Amino acid sequence: MSTATDRRLPDDRVPDDQVASGDTSGDTSTPPGGRSGRDALSEMGNPHRARAVKDVVARVVMWAAFFLAVVPLVWILGTVIGKGFHMLTTSTWWTGNQRNVNSDDFGGGARHAIEGTLQMVGITALIAVPIGILTAVYLVEYGRGHLARVISFTVDILSGVPSIVAALFIYAIWVTAFGFSRSGFAAALALVLLMIPVIVRSTEEMLKLVPNELREASYALGVPKWATVVKIVLRTAFSGIVTGVLLGIARVMGETAPLLILAPYTKNFQRDLFNGNFPTLPMMINQDRGDFALATAAERMWGAALTLILLVLLLNVIGRVIAHFGAVKK
Amino acid sequence: MAKRIDVSDLNVYYGGFKAVEGVSMTVEPRSVTAFIGPSGCGKSTFLRTLNRMHEVIPGGRVEGKVMLDDQDLYAASMDPVTVRRTVGMVFQRPNPFPTMSIYDNVAAGLRLNGVKNKKTLDGIVEQSLKGANLWTEVKDRLSKPGAGLSGGQQQRLCIARAIAVQPQVLLMDEPCSALDPISTLAIEDLINELKNDFTIVIVTHNMQQAARVSDRTAFFNLKATGEPGRLVEVDDTTRIFNNPTEQATEDYISGRFG
Numbered sequence: 001m002s003t004a005t006d007r008r009l010p011d012d013r014v015p016d017d018q019v020a021s022g023d024t025s026g027d028t029s030t031p032p033g034g035r036s037g038r039d040a041l042s043e044m045g046n047p048h049r050a051r052a053v054k055d056v057v058a059r060v061v062m063w064a065a066f067f068l069a070v071v072p073l074v075w076i077l078g079t080v081i082g083k084g085f086h087m088l089t090t091s092t093w094w095t096g097n098q099r100n101v102n103s104d105d106f107g108g109g110a111r112h113a114i115e116g117t118l119q120m121v122g123i124t125a126l127i128a129v130p131i132g133i134l135t136a137v138y139l140v141e142y143g144r145g146h147l148a149r150v151i152s153f154t155v156d157i158l159s160g161v162p163s164i165v166a167a168l169f170i171y172a173i174w175v176t177a178f179g180f181s182r183s184g185f186a187a188a189l190a191l192v193l194l195m196i197p198v199i200v201r202s203t204e205e206m207l208k209l210v211p212n213e214l215r216e217a218s219y220a221l222g223v224p225k226w227a228t229v230v231k232i233v234l235r236t237a238f239s240g241i242v243t244g245v246l247l248g249i250a251r252v253m254g255e256t257a258p259l260l261i262l263a264p265y266t267k268n269f270q271r272d273l274f275n276g277n278f279p280t281l282p283m284m285i286n287q288d289r290g291d292f293a294l295a296t297a298a299e300r301m302w303g304a305a306l307t308l309i310l311l312v313l314l315l316n317v318i319g320r321v322i323a324h325f326g327a328v329k330k
Numbered sequence: 331m332a333k334r335i336d337v338s339d340l341n342v343y344y345g346g347f348k349a350v351e352g353v354s355m356t357v358e359p360r361s362v363t364a365f366i367g368p369s370g371c372g373k374s375t376f377l378r379t380l381n382r383m384h385e386v387i388p389g390g391r392v393e394g395k396v397m398l399d400d401q402d403l404y405a406a407s408m409d410p411v412t413v414r415r416t417v418g419m420v421f422q423r424p425n426p427f428p429t430m431s432i433y434d435n436v437a438a439g440l441r442l443n444g445v446k447n448k449k450t451l452d453g454i455v456e457q458s459l460k461g462a463n464l465w466t467e468v469k470d471r472l473s474k475p476g477a478g479l480s481g482g483q484q485q486r487l488c489i490a491r492a493i494a495v496q497p498q499v500l501l502m503d504e505p506c507s508a509l510d511p512i513s514t515l516a517i518e519d520l521i522n523e524l525k526n527d528f529t530i531v532i533v534t535h536n537m538q539q540a541a542r543v544s545d546r547t548a549f550f551n552l553k554a555t556g557e558p559g560r561l562v563e564v565d566d567t568t569r570i571f572n573n574p575t576e577q578a579t580e581d582y583i584s585g586r587f588g
Contacts, residue, residue: 144388213425217488220384221439221495222415231442235429 054218062289080306097279098300103291108300110307112269116279117311120184120263121253123273124191129245131192132199133234139200140207140227161198166193167258175262182262184270184278190258195248202244206237239323246319250312256282281308332359332529333416333498335380341558342384349375352505353394355548356380357499362521362530364540364567367550367582371378372559373533376550380531381426382410396500418497422485423502426491432459433472435487439495451519454494455560461527462490463520467585489520493554500524502532506539507540518543537583541571549579566570 063214087093087107096109135155139148170190174180210233234241259265259280265287266277284304291297335357342350350372357380365373375384379453382403387430395404403413410440429445434441434497436455445451455472459465464486469481476487485505502521506514524530534540540547548564563576575582 138571212423213421213423214384214427216386216421217421217427217491218442219411220381220383220414220419220421220440221491222411222413222418223439223442224411227442232427236427238429311457 037257056185062163067126073157073210077309080302080309083299084232084302084304084306087299088306093303093307096286097269098287100169101267103288103297104294106296106299110281110300110304112267112279112286113281113284114305114307114311116184117269117281117308118255118272119271120188120191120278120280122184123199124188124195124252125191125245125249127188127329128192128195128248131197131250132245133203133241135200136197136207137234138227141225141233147319155197155200158193158199161193162191162257163194163255164257164261166190167261170195170258181275182264183275184273184280187258187263187278187280190262190275191252191255194255195252198248198251199245202247203237203241207233209240210236239327242319242323242326253312254282254308256286259283263275281311332527334359335396335499335529335531336397337380338395338397338506340379340381340392340396342372342376342392343390344384344387348558350379351560353561354465355561355564357529357531358546359529360525360527361545362525362532362543363546363548363564364544365531365534365548365550366537366540367559367562368552369535370559371550371552373548373550374503375559376561377503377531377533378419380499380501381419382413382491383419385410402420415495417495417499417501418492418495419501419503420485420488420492420505423508424488425488426479426480426484427562428475428477430476431473432468432479432487435476436490436494438491443495455490458490458494461493461524462486463516463523464490480513482509482516485509485513485517486520489517489524493524497528499529499531502530504533504535507535514539529588537571540569549574549582550578551578551582 003178087110088106092107092109093111094109094114097112098108101108108223135151139152142148144153167187167190170186170193171182173188174186175182180186213231214236215228218232219225223232259278259282263278263280263283265283266279267287268279270276270278281304285301285308288297288301288304292301336535337356338354340353341348343472352372353376369481375485378384379392380396380403384392387390392404395406398413402408405416419429427438430438434456435448436458437445437451440451440454454535456465459506460469467483468474468521489500489505489515506517509517518539521532525545532540532543544567546564546566547570549562549570550559551562562578563570563574565575570579572585574583582585
């Protein structure tokens with residue numbers, strides 16, 4: 001930041017866009033230690049030296065922390081791509097299923113699991129997103145006093161519920177009490193419980209970012225509160241809400257515990273969410289992990305893992321695009 | 331198109347705190363009334379009670395009466411949304427809707443209240459932008475974002491947006507305090523034109539501005555810190571600035587305090 005300010009000092013009349021670009025280049029493209037190294041030199045031997053040393057130490061610590069955080073990520077991606085990419089290029093991977101493919105057979109398809117995961121996550125989002133967004137709207141725009149505090153507290157608790165507990169809860173209600181069978185839908189219900197708090201919290205943050213002045217501007221035009229919330233507040237926060245929803249989806253897409261308890265795996269195509277076993281990518285990974293000693297199964301496992309990562313990535317890209325076109329224009 | 335406001339014995343509260351006490355005054359139609367006074371004396375608070383915007387803040391309530399011609403703004407049957415359609419407001423900081431184009435900003439009040447007819451909207455948008463002296467500057471880029479305009483233009487856009495819903499009264503809460511002198515001049519010229527059609531009430535910290543634009547001036551003050559604000563006196567602007575009745579007004583005008 002200081003470099004950008006320095007650059008701006010000699011001439012106050014620098015056009016806005018140049019100042020802005022100066023800011024960004026100062027923040028991002030300056031090599032670490034570059035400018036401040038020069039500053040440190042010029043300050044050599046004067047009382048500012050201690051500060052320059054601290055600056056260098058802080059820089060080193062931050063870069064080290066950043067590096068530590070990135071290493072596992074790169075490692076995981078490298079391993080999964082290295083071991084699984086091969087499967088994604090086989091002819092049947094995107095079209096077939098695992099029917100009659102034994103652990104020691106090579107290949108087979110993952111389409112059943114891809115479709116199953118998308119279908120299950122889709123129904124989860126369909127239920128959780130409206131509930132989550134409406135809850136956030138209530139908490140930010142309407143909620144005052146006791147009820148709002150209780151709801152907010154409940155959401156906090158819900159976000160701390162382990163996924164396996166959510167699954168057991170749904171099992172107790174859906175299977176034991178209501179007598180339905182285990183199914184994709186039952187697992188989706190458990191995922192709903194995990195997704196709602198994520199959506200509520202992220203949407204809440206986004207709604208709080210909408211300046212109060214916009215609400216007041218709308219009220220002052222004689223616009224009723226509900227229309228202000230729908231057309232002004234939600235519209236302004238749209239891209240942030242989309243990002244939150246996608247984070248929520250990504251959060252539940254790889255969730256495995258509810259599937260273990262509520263949606264037993266099948267190697268076949270299965271489009272019925274309400275009856276019978278249900279194929280999903282995490283369960284496919286789990287299935288092949290059981291025969292990890294066999295190279296064929298291990299390969300499938302890595303392939304399914306990479307596919308799952310790609311699905312999450314794809315969703316993120318779609319979300320970015322939607323958010324970009326819905327974003328506040330400057 | 332313009333109505334008289336009659337306020338009698340108005341107290342404003344935020345929760346248990348009495349912010350403004352015992353205001354009685356008349357705002358004449360088709361004129362500009364300026365509210366002046368030191369910060370925290372309740373002039374903005376009082377202004378907001380004229381279109382019930384103070385109710386947006388939790389705990390905000392009033393005692394007393396505000397009449398808009400023969401309508402009681404605080405009658406039990408009166409919907410605050412209706413009040414705000416009749417009494418528009420322009421804020422201190424320009425606040426165009428960031429997701430909307432220039433056109434959409436001006437049309438917002440009508441659209442959000444259900445007007446859909448393209449021709450009607452086109453007409454009103456043009457008329458409002460002309461009314462706000464902004465039309466020639468933006469007519470070729472109506473579909474560009476409103477937030478891309480300069481501060482002064484944004485404020486005129488907000489005025490265009492406010493007059494597009496055809497209110498009777500226009501309240502302005504320090505509309506120039508975030509603007510440079512040139513933009514301020516443009517807004518002041520505009521206020522002079524708008525008073526032919528609207529009743530205008532403007533809060534300002536700038537006494538020269540009050541002297542320049544207003545026909546009548548009301549001086550608000552606090553008795554002491556922590557006490558509620560009150561109306562000291564209201565009179566013709568020339569009289570307030572040249573020969574006020576109250577000593578406190580003269581002290582404030584002449585810069586002896588505040």
